Amino acid sequence: MFSVGQENISSSPASTKGPVKYGELIVLGCNGSLPNGDKGRRKSRFALCRRNKANGVKPSTVHPSCTPQAAKAVSNKEQHSISYTLSRAQTVVVEYTHDSNTDMFQIGRSTETPIDFVVTDTLPGGHGLSDGGQAVQSTISRFACRIICQRNPPYAARIYAAGFDSSKNIFLGEKAAKWRMQDGQMDGLTTNGVLVMHPRHGFSQGSKPGLWREMSVCGNVFTLRETRSSQQRGKMVDPESNELVDGSLVDLCGATLLWRTAEGLAHTPTVKHLEALRQELNAGRPQCPVGLNTLAFPSLRRKDVVDEKQPWAYLRCGHVHGYHGWGGRRHPEVEAECPERECPMCRTRGPYKPLWLGCEAGVYVDAEPPTHAFVPCGHVGSEKTTAFWSQIPLPHGTHAFHAACPFCIEPLGGESGRVRLLFQSPLD
Known part of the structure; x- marks a missing residue:
């Protein structure tokens, strides 16, 4: 595994690496x-x-009613305070004091x-x-x-x-x-x-x-x-x-x-490590099983522009292809909006989406290779990372919760919210 950077992390004030x-x-x-x-x-x-x-600050004096001292604490721009309005007639003011x-x-x-x-x-x-x-x-x-x-x-x-x-x-x-x-x-x-x-x-x-x-x-x-x-x-x-x-x-x-x-x-993978995993994946020269052209994940910086070598996947079965436009739709931008297509490998119908590597290193729970994609957005991460986030209920609106992709916050769908990707290696 690649060394993980520890820039700017110091455990002692005397360290020359910058602030704690x-x-x-x-x-x-x-x-x-x-x-x-x-x-x-x-x-x-x-x-x-x-x-x-x-x-830092910590609570100190409590003024149970609108006394002159309470009014002074609220109006003093140098004094932290919290005002609790109980009614039009009563406000409790809690003064806060400096905490060294x-x-x-x-x-x-x-x-x-x-x-x-x-x-x-x-x-x-x-x-x-x-x-x-x-x-x-x-x-x-x-x-x-x-x-x-x-x-x-x-x-x-x-x-x-x-x-x-x-x-x-x-x-x-x-x-x-x-x-x-x-x-x-x-x-x-x-x-x-x-x-x-x-x-x-x-x-x-x-x-x-x-x-x-x-x-x-x-x-x-x-x-x-x-x-x-x-x-x-x-x-x-x-x-x-x-x-x-x-x-x-x-x-x-x-x-x-x-x-x-x-x-x-x-202990978290760095962006450098994610880039090395991307290059390793591309070095395996995955192929489109239909067009037999070589696929490649775009660089982490170009994370929103669909590339001509971009891997696409049928997200119900996980078969990875290059983009192919049949069935009346011949444009990737239109295709991205299309809800379902049939996989030519196994006949399974499901979302057909471009795959993107998850670039935010801080959400990874391990440093393993990217093998799974979130459904239906197509963001790719490691098996353990996609498993972790697919079971986390994130708040949505005022009282709902649902699992979502940590990279784009799109709600997850399908049976488990993720799919194992099935790449085809070159035939030579």
Whole structure:
């Protein structure tokens, strides 16, 4: 196997390799980069590294009513606070104080400066929403969540619903689900919620899906509400934690993020390794059993342009062919829209699609060769990786869940959501 790069990962502050990396967030459905390219804080993956100066915060004083001190905390641009509006007459304000042991990273749709990682809606097929349609259609909160990382080993990362705005405030209005806890602190949920799922047995070949939970503003864990925006909270799940583990999924109602720890990433295939697997596959000179022409997977950079040597497959049986246009359709672009065709090898009817290698290395659970394709999108990955994602129920809309391709987020179909590819070797 090829060596896996460990750029920028250091375990000691004295290291010359750059900052300590806590982990990375990867947006599912982007397949390695956003449709219009990665720019600034808007990209398909975001590295959380130790800051030069700690910027974490922790709760301190609770003001049970609108006292002058509470009003001062809310209006003070240097003071973090969370306001819980119980009624028109009563608002509880919780002041937050600086925490020199933690770093805070904020995620949301807003492009305001407090947001470190700007996330926009991901649509099936790997196409993000256009900026024009963003404000009207998005269900992602402007200040969706925050992740607090311990600055010292073991660098635990914990997730909380809601982020602080430009005035360092979080406001939970009258309609938001909120409640008082036994210790006098307040807690609440955001409108569409922040859902998290931790995989069982880590993020590896033996991983199994865990249960989806909802995270509160204070980092408590709850069972899911009946619908995303219901005012009735789920049941608190006391033994479970808001600490992210390698492979944790974070759903912001419009985009799902995968958390990979620095340690987990060190054992993940690199793009270089995926490129070597592609070249190895092409070196085997797979052939179209009908046209007998040699097929080749296009380079990872050209991941959306159908090439003339592009492998196509009948996704019910898995037989790989070159493109052939019979049955009245002679154009690949039209063909891609055609739901079913009959395989000339075995007569099985099913979707006939171009095959694409999955380019986002962070979603692979192993570094094995690409042998399976997701159905019906045609993205290709290793056997264990396609098996893992085909059993993960991802949130869809306000209360549905379904398995989807991690490379383009298209819902999976067929019996198992994937198929083993049957290549024909050259006859010579």
